[in-house]
Amino acid sequence: MPVRAAETSxxxxxxxxxxxxxxxxxxxxxxxVGQGFSGTQNVSSLQxxxxxxxxxxxxxxxxxxxYLCGTMEALNVPMADTPVVTFWEGEIVDTKNYTFFTEKWxxxxxxxxxxxxxxxxxxxxxxxxxxxxxKSLDLSNYKYIFMRWKEQYFVNVxxxxxxxIAGFYYVCFSCSDGSINGFYYDPNSSPFQKLELKSTNxxxxxxxxxxxxxx
Amino acid sequence: xxTSASASASASSTTATGPNSDLLIRLNSPDSQVQLxxxxxxxxxxxGNRTKKLSFxxxxxxxxxxxxxxxxxxxxxxxxxxxxxxxxxxxxLGSFACGFDAGVRAVLDAGACPNLLLLLSHPDDKxxxxxxxxxxxxxxxxxAPKCDFLQDKNMEFLLSLLNSxxxxxxxxxxxxxxxxxxxxxxxxxxxxxxxxxxLVSLLQGSPSQRDNSLESLATIMKDNDEAVSxxxxxxxxxxxxxxxxxxxxxxxxxxxxxxxxLIAIRNTSSxxxxxxxxxxxxxxxxxxxxxxxxxxxxEAPFAFSSLISQKVDLQKIALEANAIDKLYNHLQKNHLxxxxxxxxxxxxxxxxxxxxxxxxxxxxLQALNLVSEALTHDSSDVRTAAxxxxxxxxxxxxNLCAGNFMNEMIVPPLVRLLxxxxxxxxxxxxxxxxxxxxxxxxxxxxxxxxxxxxxLVQLSRSMxxxxxxxxxxxxxxxxxxxxxxxxxGIFMELTASSLASLICDPEPFVQEQALALIxxxxxxxxxxxxxxxxxxxxxxxxxxxxxxxASRDEIWIQGLYVLSNVASGNEVHKEAVMHQLVPQADNxxxxxxxxxxxxxxxxxxxxxxxxIVNLTFPSTPNAFSRFVKLHxxxxxxxxxxxxxxxxxxxxxxxxxxxxxxxxxxxxxx
Numbered sequence: 001m002p003v004r005a006a007e008t009s010x011x012x013x014x015x016x017x018x019x020x021x022x023x024x025x026x027x028x029x030x031x032x033v034g035q036g037f038s039g040t041q042n043v044s045s046l047q048x049x050x051x052x053x054x055x056x057x058x059x060x061x062x063x064x065x066x067y068l069c070g071t072m073e074a075l076n077v078p079m080a081d082t083p084v085v086t087f088w089e090g091e092i093v094d095t096k097n098y099t100f101f102t103e104k105w106x107x108x109x110x111x112x113x114x115x116x117x118x119x120x121x122x123x124x125x126x127x128x129x130x131x132x133x134x135k136s137l138d139l140s141n142y143k144y145i146f147m148r149w150k151e152q153y154f155v156n157v158x159x160x161x162x163x164x165i166a167g168f169y170y171v172c173f174s175c176s177d178g179s180i181n182g183f184y185y186d187p188n189s190s191p192f193q194k195l196e197l198k199s200t201n202x203x204x205x206x207x208x209x210x211x212x213x214x215x
Numbered sequence: 216x217x218t219s220a221s222a223s224a225s226a227s228s229t230t231a232t233g234p235n236s237d238l239l240i241r242l243n244s245p246d247s248q249v250q251l252x253x254x255x256x257x258x259x260x261x262x263g264n265r266t267k268k269l270s271f272x273x274x275x276x277x278x279x280x281x282x283x284x285x286x287x288x289x290x291x292x293x294x295x296x297x298x299x300x301x302x303x304x305x306x307x308l309g310s311f312a313c314g315f316d317a318g319v320r321a322v323l324d325a326g327a328c329p330n331l332l333l334l335l336s337h338p339d340d341k342x343x344x345x346x347x348x349x350x351x352x353x354x355x356x357x358x359a360p361k362c363d364f365l366q367d368k369n370m371e372f373l374l375s376l377l378n379s380x381x382x383x384x385x386x387x388x389x390x391x392x393x394x395x396x397x398x399x400x401x402x403x404x405x406x407x408x409x410x411x412x413x414l415v416s417l418l419q420g421s422p423s424q425r426d427n428s429l430e431s432l433a434t435i436m437k438d439n440d441e442a443v444s445x446x447x448x449x450x451x452x453x454x455x456x457x458x459x460x461x462x463x464x465x466x467x468x469x470x471x472x473x474x475x476x477l478i479a480i481r482n483t484s485s486x487x488x489x490x491x492x493x494x495x496x497x498x499x500x501x502x503x504x505x506x507x508x509x510x511x512x513x514e515a516p517f518a519f520s521s522l523i524s525q526k527v528d529l530q531k532i533a534l535e536a537n538a539i540d541k542l543y544n545h546l547q548k549n550h551l552x553x554x555x556x557x558x559x560x561x562x563x564x565x566x567x568x569x570x571x572x573x574x575x576x577x578x579x580l581q582a583l584n585l586v587s588e589a590l591t592h593d594s595s596d597v598r599t600a601a602x603x604x605x606x607x608x609x610x611x612x613x614n615l616c617a618g619n620f621m622n623e624m625i626v627p628p629l630v631r632l633l634x635x636x637x638x639x640x641x642x643x644x645x646x647x648x649x650x651x652x653x654x655x656x657x658x659x660x661x662x663x664x665x666x667x668x669x670x671l672v673q674l675s676r677s678m679x680x681x682x683x684x685x686x687x688x689x690x691x692x693x694x695x696x697x698x699x700x701x702x703x704g705i706f707m708e709l710t711a712s713s714l715a716s717l718i719c720d721p722e723p724f725v726q727e728q729a730l731a732l733i734x735x736x737x738x739x740x741x742x743x744x745x746x747x748x749x750x751x752x753x754x755x756x757x758x759x760x761x762x763x764x765a766s767r768d769e770i771w772i773q774g775l776y777v778l779s780n781v782a783s784g785n786e787v788h789k790e791a792v793m794h795q796l797v798p799q800a801d802n803x804x805x806x807x808x809x810x811x812x813x814x815x816x817x818x819x820x821x822x823x824x825x826x827i828v829n830l831t832f833p834s835t836p837n838a839f840s841r842f843v844k845l846h847x848x849x850x851x852x853x854x855x856x857x858x859x860x861x862x863x864x865x866x867x868x869x870x871x872x873x874x875x876x877x878x879x880x881x882x883x884x
Contacts, residue, residue: 027818028863028864029821029825029864029868034695034738057655059696060612062612069613071616087616089613141863143863152613153617155656175863176870177871202740203740204784205784205829205832206779206782206783206828206829206830207779207783207829208737209734209776209779209780209825210696210734210735210739211734211735211776212653212691212692213649214609214610214612215610215688
């Protein structure tokens with residue numbers, strides 16, 4: 001894991017009051033529009049070990065509203081002839097727009113805590129999250145960004161492709177190296193399917209950044 | 216005999232040009248009885264009839280009426296007959312001017328205004344009434360001359376009107392305020408002269424005085440927080456309460472004007488009228504006023520827009536009040552007046568400008584079909600409003616990614632508007648295009664097939680800087696994450712030399728967009744980097760020059776990202792960036808990159824650090840020699856000093872850079 005113990009040990013600052021100090025996370029270039037990530041999702045079941053190669057690309061980012069979106073491409077899906085691309089939307093846990101408690105998608109607070117605690121970088125936050133979902137935390141200067149990614153629709157295949165996007169991902173982005181870890185949650189699928197992605201630079205000898213602006 | 220002469224003239228003219236020219240002859244008659252009769256007849260024939268008004272204006276009847284008015288007003292005769300002539304001539308002129316700009320123009324050209332003003336001091340109330348009414352009709356038009364309130368005599372005149380016992384005269388005073396009061400200085404001058412207090416007292420007057428007062432108050436308080444404070448404090452808050460009360464008046468127009476007055480207060484001073492009750496009430500009232508088939512219904516969407524524009528809380532309330540469905544239902548009606556059509560589209564645009572939930576509702580109603588139809592409307596105002604609506608609805612990456620706009624229904628008519636004869640339509644169409652081309656699927660080919668790129672490129676060369684700016688903005692978005700073929704196509708159309716001149720455009724905002732466009736051009740596959748080396752690297756040189764000479768962070772940020780992206784290419788690319796950023800010979804000049812690393816703007820520092828990271832990217836053959844050059848230019852030590860940068864992203868990227876530096880130090884020692 002790319003997470004460093006030293007970085008997780010410093011607990012984030014608390015708000016001085018419940019209604020102030022909520023600031024959006026600063027823009028992170030590695031999590032900006034156009035950035036690509038690749039890795040795997042472990043979909044192993046009791047019967048067999050299996051992992052799909054996965055590519056992710058960020059297509060939209062609105063930190064003010066805690067919003068992120070992009071596409072996820074699964075490459076070696078057994079029942080599909082082509083890579084399967086889905087469009088997902090993300091909620092950034094900024095404690096202003098979203099807290100650590102999901103409050104939907106069939107996820108209880110216990111489910112939330114069970115998944116978040118899988119991320120070592122979360123341990124420093126646990127005690128406060130248990131109280132109120134982390135409402136009183138200021139994560140604006142934390143080196144990890146926690147998110148939930150929910151796939152919304154299939155981009156290139158029909159809904160009859162035999163795959164489901166019913167669940168969602170608990171995600172942790174490391175601002176240090178741009179790596180992403182996640183756990184898929186769907187009460188009807190294998191538990192804790194792990195997503196592991198690394199920032200890619202697509203054949204370049206360095207990092208490159210695009211931008212667009214909506215009006 | 217005057218009578219028989221007139222009769223014979225009438226007979227002959229009837230044969231020649233019909234009964235209309237007979238009227239002209241009778242108005243010019245030396246017999247004032249004939250004139251009076253002709254005035255009455257004229258007045259009755261033109262009331263509410265624009266066609267008749269226009270034909271009489273063309274026949275030159277207005278100067279004839281104005282001449283009668285002038286002769287009697289200046290004669291100071293108070294006989295009943297002359298008073299009748301004054302009343303009828305003033306009324307006829309008022310009728311010409313009522314809701315008809317060509318009529319207003321003719322009345323003004325005939326020099327009638329000074330004589331109408333003379334009537335206001337006439338001893339006969341009927342004459343005063345007629346003069347005031349007629350002037351009010353004139354002052355309801357934009358063509359009427361502005362009254363300069365900063366001149367003492369004008370202010371005194373206005374106050375004398377507002378202090379009059381005559382309802383029509385006070386109404387005239389209010390119309391002059393509504394028509395002429397524009398600048399904040401004028402608004403303040405009116406308050407200091409006691410106009411606001413006078414208008415507040417008129418709220419207790421007749422229904423017509425009340426309406427006039429409400430409209431004038433809204434005009435004076437708009438963007439004038441001093442006036443709002445004075446008004447709210449007036450009569451211990453009773454003035455504000457009475458306006459709130461008037462939102463329940465039985466007269467539709469009064470309810471409308473009271474709501475406009477409250478909107479002016481709210482929009483000017485955010486500390487007033489913030490409670491949920493009044494906000495909800497205003498939203499519901501204005502939605503209800505849309506049902507009026509008349510003038511109030513035409514104006515209601517504009518007032519609704521000003522209520523919700525830029526205010527998420529009110530947009531939420533409006534959504535809950537079913538505003539999108541209601542506005543959509545109005546939009547569906549056939550034969551909408553262009554003004555109402557425009558207003559409804561703009562109101563929907565404001566509703567969808569911020570909230571995704573509003574956009575979802577809008578799209579679920581298939582309202583885009585109507586917007587698409589509006590793109591080809593005869594009225595340029597409607598076409599502009601349709602584009603603005605499309606821009607606001609498409610301000611949603613979720614819907615853009617779903618391909619909701621890049622389709623046959625929207626793109627072809629929108630692209631055609633890029634060639635519209637009206638610049639405001641072109642600008643609005645460009646802003647919608649700018650959003651819609653943010654499409655990361657293959658659908659963007661539709662835009663190219665429709666000739667969209669050609670149009671955008673042509674507009675990027677326009678003499679009008681707003682068109683250039685918006686065209687480049689759209690091209691920049693179109694270029695974002697496009698594949699190489701698409702990028703190459705756009706680049707060929709634009710050409711390297713024209714891009715280089717746009718980087719050095721006289722307008723800083725154009726420069727910024729041109730650089731952002733090139734930044735996107737050189738992102739993605741490595742081949743695209745080669746494009747900026749076309750024509751002997753004219754683009755890269757222009758970027759370098761602009762980084763040297765510009766003085767705005769936004770330009771530096773985009774320019775630096777161009778270089779940073781190029782620096783993520785191969786050795787040749789990296790060396791070219793070094794050439795731009797680090798002086799070859801030690802001539803004492805500070806390297807550009809050092810300036811950016813020391814900037815107070817974190818976005819600039821991060822772009823600068825990424826450039827260093829890319830230039831010293833490990834396992835590239837000349838990375839070490841670049842590191843040495845950077846070291847010698849003082850850049851490495853600058854980066855080292857940034858290890859505790861207050862911006863976390865900068866700090867973490869500095870850490871990456873230092874990690875790379877360490878590999879060189881390890882290797883060199």
